[in-house]
Amino acid sequence: MDTLRDFHTRNLRLDQGPPEAWRARLLAYFDKTTAIYERLFDCLKDDAAFYVQPEPLRHPHIFYFGHTATFYINKLNAAGLIDFRLNPEFESMFAIGVDEMSWDDLNPNNYRWPEVAAVRDYRARMKAVVREVIQTLPIELPVGWLSPAWAILMGIEHERIHLETSSVLIRQTDLKYIKPLEDPVHAFWQRCPLARNDPAAVPANELLPVPGGRVVLGKARDHNLYGWDNEYGRHAAEIAPYRASRFLVSNAEFLAFVEAGGYEQPQWWTEEGRRWLEYRKAQHPLFWRRVDGRWRYRALLAEIDMPWDWPVDVNWLEAKAFCNWKSAQTGRRLRLPTEDEWVRLLDHSGIPDEPDWGPAGAAPGNINLEHWASACPVDRFAFRDGFHDVVGNVWQWTETPIDAFEGFEVHPWYDDFSTPTFDDKHNLIKGGSFISTGNEANRHSRYAFRRHFFQHAGFRYVEAGENPYAARVERSTQNLYETDRLLAQYCEFHYGPEYFGVANFPKACAALCLAYMAERPRRRALDLGCATGRAAFELARGFEVVEGIDYTARFIRIALALKEGQRVQYAIPTEGELTESREIDPAALGLAEVAARVAFWQGDAANLKPQFTGYDLVFAGNLIDRMNRPRAFLASVHERLNPGGLLILTSPYTWLTEFTPKEEWLGGLTRDGRPVTTLEGLHEHLDAHFRLIDRRDVPFVLRETARKFQHTLAEMTVWERR
Numbered sequence: 001m002d003t004l005r006d007f008h009t010r011n012l013r014l015d016q017g018p019p020e021a022w023r024a025r026l027l028a029y030f031d032k033t034t035a036i037y038e039r040l041f042d043c044l045k046d047d048a049a050f051y052v053q054p055e056p057l058r059h060p061h062i063f064y065f066g067h068t069a070t071f072y073i074n075k076l077n078a079a080g081l082i083d084f085r086l087n088p089e090f091e092s093m094f095a096i097g098v099d100e101m102s103w104d105d106l107n108p109n110n111y112r113w114p115e116v117a118a119v120r121d122y123r124a125r126m127k128a129v130v131r132e133v134i135q136t137l138p139i140e141l142p143v144g145w146l147s148p149a150w151a152i153l154m155g156i157e158h159e160r161i162h163l164e165t166s167s168v169l170i171r172q173t174d175l176k177y178i179k180p181l182e183d184p185v186h187a188f189w190q191r192c193p194l195a196r197n198d199p200a201a202v203p204a205n206e207l208l209p210v211p212g213g214r215v216v217l218g219k220a221r222d223h224n225l226y227g228w229d230n231e232y233g234r235h236a237a238e239i240a241p242y243r244a245s246r247f248l249v250s251n252a253e254f255l256a257f258v259e260a261g262g263y264e265q266p267q268w269w270t271e272e273g274r275r276w277l278e279y280r281k282a283q284h285p286l287f288w289r290r291v292d293g294r295w296r297y298r299a300l301l302a303e304i305d306m307p308w309d310w311p312v313d314v315n316w317l318e319a320k321a322f323c324n325w326k327s328a329q330t331g332r333r334l335r336l337p338t339e340d341e342w343v344r345l346l347d348h349s350g351i352p353d354e355p356d357w358g359p360a361g362a363a364p365g366n367i368n369l370e371h372w373a374s375a376c377p378v379d380r381f382a383f384r385d386g387f388h389d390v391v392g393n394v395w396q397w398t399e400t401p402i403d404a405f406e407g408f409e410v411h412p413w414y415d416d417f418s419t420p421t422f423d424d425k426h427n428l429i430k431g432g433s434f435i436s437t438g439n440e441a442n443r444h445s446r447y448a449f450r451r452h453f454f455q456h457a458g459f460r461y462v463e464a465g466e467n468p469y470a471a472r473v474e475r476s477t478q479n480l481y482e483t484d485r486l487l488a489q490y491c492e493f494h495y496g497p498e499y500f501g502v503a504n505f506p507k508a509c510a511a512l513c514l515a516y517m518a519e520r521p522r523r524r525a526l527d528l529g530c531a532t533g534r535a536a537f538e539l540a541r542g543f544e545v546v547e548g549i550d551y552t553a554r555f556i557r558i559a560l561a562l563k564e565g566q567r568v569q570y571a572i573p574t575e576g577e578l579t580e581s582r583e584i585d586p587a588a589l590g591l592a593e594v595a596a597r598v599a600f601w602q603g604d605a606a607n608l609k610p611q612f613t614g615y616d617l618v619f620a621g622n623l624i625d626r627m628n629r630p631r632a633f634l635a636s637v638h639e640r641l642n643p644g645g646l647l648i649l650t651s652p653y654t655w656l657t658e659f660t661p662k663e664e665w666l667g668g669l670t671r672d673g674r675p676v677t678t679l680e681g682l683h684e685h686l687d688a689h690f691r692l693i694d695r696r697d698v699p700f701v702l703r704e705t706a707r708k709f710q711h712t713l714a715e716m717t718v719w720e721r722r
Helices: 018-042 047-049 063-077 088-093 117-137 150-172 251-259 272-280 316-328 341-350 470-475 485-495 504-518 535-538 554-563 630-640 676-686
Strands: 207-210 213-217 234-237 242-245 288-291 294-298 303-305 395-401 426-429 447-450 524-528 546-552 568-575 576-585 599-602 615-621 640-653 668-670 675-676 692-703 708-721
Touching: 018 063, 018 117, 018 150, 018 576, 047 117, 063 088, 063 117, 063 150, 088 708, 117 150, 150 288, 150 630, 207 234, 207 251, 213 341, 234 341, 242 535, 251 316, 251 535, 251 692, 294 615, 316 395, 341 395, 341 426, 395 470, 485 504, 485 535, 485 554, 485 568, 485 599, 504 535, 504 615, 504 692, 524 535, 535 546, 535 568, 535 599, 535 615, 554 568, 554 599, 630 640, 630 676, 640 676, 640 692, 676 708
Parallel strands: 524 546, 524 615, 546 599, 615 640
Antiparallel strands: 207 242, 213 234, 288 294, 294 303, 395 426, 426 447, 568 576, 640 708, 668 675, 692 708
C-alpha cells in the first residue's frame, strides 16, 4: 500500500528546463495533487457522508469534491486553453461558495447535489482533459503568470489549498461518517505518535528576544515560483527589537485561560469576538471534547487523549482574547505578531525557503505532510536561538488584515482570489501547518481568513509596541484598493457626474426598462453584467426584487458595500500618474430606500445557476460583446424569463477577439461574401423565443482622464418572450 511519502512534492520551479522535462514535472505535480486530494475524501465512510454539512457556514463535502475539478475547467476556459465545457451544470453549481462572502450562495434549497459517482466521473474526465492540455500546450521557460501553463498551476495550487480546508471540515465531521480505525486510510493519514498527556509535563513557554531589522516582502513578477496575485509587489518596513514566545501556545498553556473562565468573561474579547461567542456559545476550543470529566482531542480522523503539548487550534478571536487575558495575568503587553514581525522572526531564524529544504521528508518543520498528518509537540522542531515551529505544525494568526502591496494587480483569470478579502475582515495567517503543501509552504504565501474561521491554526504571542492595525480590525471598514483603475472607471461610469449633457447610462437604461415594463408585471428583474450595481438599484425603484449578477468579484464588492450603506472611495486619473479622489455616498443617491429589494451575486451570465429564473425582466447592459460565448447565452436566456417578460439588451457592438472568439461574434463581419450586422445575429438567435418590439440608441460618455472621454452610442433592443 502506498504511503504519504509517495505523495511528497516540492514547489515547481518555473525556470528549470529543458521544456520537455519541465512538462513532465508539471504532469507529475498535477497527478499527485489530484490523487492526494481524492485520498482525503476516501476517509468518508460512505456516499451519505458526502452530503453532511459539518460547518453551518460551509457547503457539504460534495461541493468541495466537485469544486476543485470544475475550477480547472473554468480556468482553462478563462485562459483560452479549451473552448468547451464538460458539464455546464456542475461548472456553475460548484463554482462559487467557499468563503461565506455576501455573494456566496449557501442556501441548501438552491441545490440538488449530484450523486457521488457522477462527481467521480466528472473528476476522471477533468483529469483526462488537463493531462491532454499539459501534454500539448507550448512550454517556454521561464513560465510567467500569463503563460498557458500558469492556468494549470493555478488549478493545482487551488486544489492544494482545498486539500487543507477540506481536511479541516473532515476534522469537524462526526466520527460516525468517518471510516473505522481498522480501515487502511488511518495508516495512510498517520498522526504523530508523540504526545504528553499530562499538562504539567509540558515545557513552560517564555519570551525570547528577536533582533530588529528591515523586512522586505513581495515577489517580483519574474520570481521562479508560482504565486497568487497578493504576493506580488513590494512592501518594506523597519522592525524594532521585540520579544516572541519560544513555542506556539500549546493546549496546556491555553487550558489556563479556559479554566479561568476566559470564554465567559467578555472583557478579554473584542466586540466582534463577543458577537461570535453569543452566536457559537463556545466554552472551549472547537477540537476539544469533554468526556467523563476528561479532556479529549479531535484529530483528523479520530478522537484521542488530549495531547497537551500539541499547539491549540483556535480562531483569531480566541487567540486575541487569550493574549488580552495573558497580558492582564503577566503585566506584559502581549499581542499577536504582525505580518512584518513574523517575517522578521523567519528571517532571523535563517530557514531556507521551500523547495530548498533538502531531500523529500526532510522539511525543517511539521509541514508539507513530510512528517505526520497531524500536529505534533510544540518543542519537537527547534530553530535558531531556541524558537520552535517558526514554520509548520499549525498556521499562526497575525494582527494584520490582509491588503495589497504596492504594485498589486489582479490576475485576469482569477480576479476574486484576493480582492474580496481586502475588507479588514480577513486576517493573515503565516507559517503553514502540517498539511500545507505547494504554494502554502512558501515564505511568500499570504493567506487570510475571516477572524471566526477555523483552520489548522494557532498562534504565538509577542511583546512589542502598539498594534498598528487595531483600529482597522475594530472598524472593519470597506478598505477598497484605490489604485484599481478599471474599478475606478466603472465607479465613475455608474455613480459619477454627467459629462457633456449626456445622462448617466445605467440610470437612463433602468428608466427606459421601467417605462417598457409600465403595463407589465414588475415582480422580479435580473441585471446581468451589473458591474458596480447602479442599474440594479434604479430598477428596484419599480420592481419588488432585483438581482444583479457579474463575473467580476471586485465589482460585486462595490455594489454590496453600497447596499449596506457604506460610502465608497475611489481614485480616478486626471493626467499621467495624477489622480483625483471621489466618493460614492449611497444616502445622497437615495439607494437606502431600495437596498432591501436588491441582491448581488457573482456568476457567469453564460452559465447561470438554475435558481436564477422566473424573471419579468432581464436586462443585459453592454454585455454581449464582452462575453466569451454570447451565442450560448442567447440560446438559453428565454429559460430565465416568464412568458410575456422582456429581454432588454444594450451594446455598442464593438466586437474584439480579446473578449470574444471571432466564431462567436453575432455580427460585424462578412459571411459568405455578405456583411452581417449584430442585429441580424440577434434575430437569428432570439426569434425562436422572442419578438423584437423596439430598438433605439442610448448614448454614454466614459471618462478616461480629465481631458479624454469616449462618447459612444449603444443600441438598445427590446425583446418580448413569446
